[in-house]
Amino acid sequence: MAQGMGSQDHSSVIQRMAQTARDGSDSRHMTPVKALRLALARAADTLLGLGLTVATVEQIRVPLADVGHSLCDAGLLVLLEGAGGARGALCLDSQFLAGLIEVQTTGAVRAGMARSRAATRTDAAMVAPLIDAVLADFDSQLTAEPDAPPARHFAFGDMVEDLRGLLLLLVAPDFEVLRLTVDLGPGAKTGRLDLLLPVIAPPARATPGKTASAAIETPAHIDQVVSKAPVVLDAVMARLRLPLRDILALKPGDLLPLPREALTGTQLVGTRGHLVATAELGQMNGVRALRLISGAASPLPDPPDPPDPVPDPAPVAPRNGSDLLPIEAQNLTDHPM
Known part of the structure; x- marks a missing residue:
């Protein structure tokens, strides 16, 4: 019985894969995945002399x-x-990226897995012409279809450090992900390409008996749009200036000296470094909290230069046990959380 169920599941997977292949290779209709597959193969062969198989x-x-x-x-x-301020994204995994760099620097794709490394601006500059060529060909194939939407004119914009930074730049509510698994060389490396494009909203259609102007939907109020937009704020307690060797030597458990004003002078900073509000550290229901004191809409002032170091005073013998109160305890007594 278990073997029968496994055979049925395997068959259903094969059927879905076959259906996807048929959808992408139907010569009578140009689908996005077929257009991307053809555009990638042509651009790689024309610009790099690279043969690849999707x-x-x-x-x-x-x-x-x-x-x-x-x-x-x-x-x-x-x-x-x-066009029109639309934004999308394209991702090349480490193996695809390594194959493209190798064919441009050594003339061929090296067989075997490439070591994982962080992408650089040089990598982005080397693959930018290929990305632009793929997107231009992708556009021309889709717009050649009858009743096709207008060309979207996507092109290389900039390298993004991580997915969090990308999410802050995207604005559309929904996206189409076109994913290709590609053998480069052929067979020397297997990589993956992800193309992320915003979904085009269908045009409004006039209903019978109503004018076209009446059928157009009223856009959402700006307050409804803004209230659903994601906002990232950073709480800046203090700004420190340390030598690079000290920063590189930091490890979990190390303590950084903070001024006493950090308790009452915390700043909420936006993604562009502008001051949003000032706040005060405290507690609420047993957890750490921030109390907003005032708002602002101006850039943060440059941090002042650190004062010249003052030599430690000569130690003085304490008169009684009360003079031995630690500094940390005094701070907590003067500024309860």
């Missing part, structure tokens, strides 16, 4: 909140900019 294709729709779980987590992450 092994698998996939197309899924995800909301903005799930984008971070849908793209490859290692390799090169690129922000794409399109």
Whole structure:
């Protein structure tokens, strides 16, 4: 019985894979995954003389909140900019990126897995012409179809350090993820390419008996849009200036000296470094909390230069036991949390 169930599950998986392959290779209709597959193969052959074979294709729709779980987590992450301020992304995993760099530096893709490393600006500059060529060909194939939407003109925008930074730059509520698994060389390396494009909203259609102007939906009020937008704020307690050797030597458990004003002078800072509000550290229901004191809309002032070090005074013998109260205890007594 268990073997029968396993055979049925295996058959259903094969059927879904075959259906995906048929959808991507139907010569009578140009689908996005087919257009991307052809554009990638042509651009790699024309620009790099690189032969590649697309092994698998996939197309899924995800909301903005799930984008971070849908793209490859290692390799090169690129922000794409399109017409009308539209934004998308393209991700090359570490093996795909290594193959493209190798063919441009040594003339061929080396067989075997490449070691994992962080992508650099040089990597981005080397693959940018290929990305632009793929996106241009992708656009031209889709717009050649009858009743096709206008070209979106996506192109290389900038390299993004991580998925968190990318999510702060994307604005569309839903995205299409086009994923290709590719053999480079052929067979020397197997890599993955993810293309993330915002979903195009269907045009409003006029209902019978109503004018076109009446059928157009009223856009959402700006307050409704802003209230649902994600906002990231950082609480800055203090700004310290340390030698680089001390920063590199930091480890869990190390203590950093903070001024007494950090308790009452905490600043809430936006993603662009601007001051949003000032706050005071405290507690609420047994957990740490911030109490907003005032708001602001001006850049943060430059931190003042640290004062010249003052030599430690000569030790003085204490007169009684009360003079031995630790500094940490005095701070906690003067400023209860």
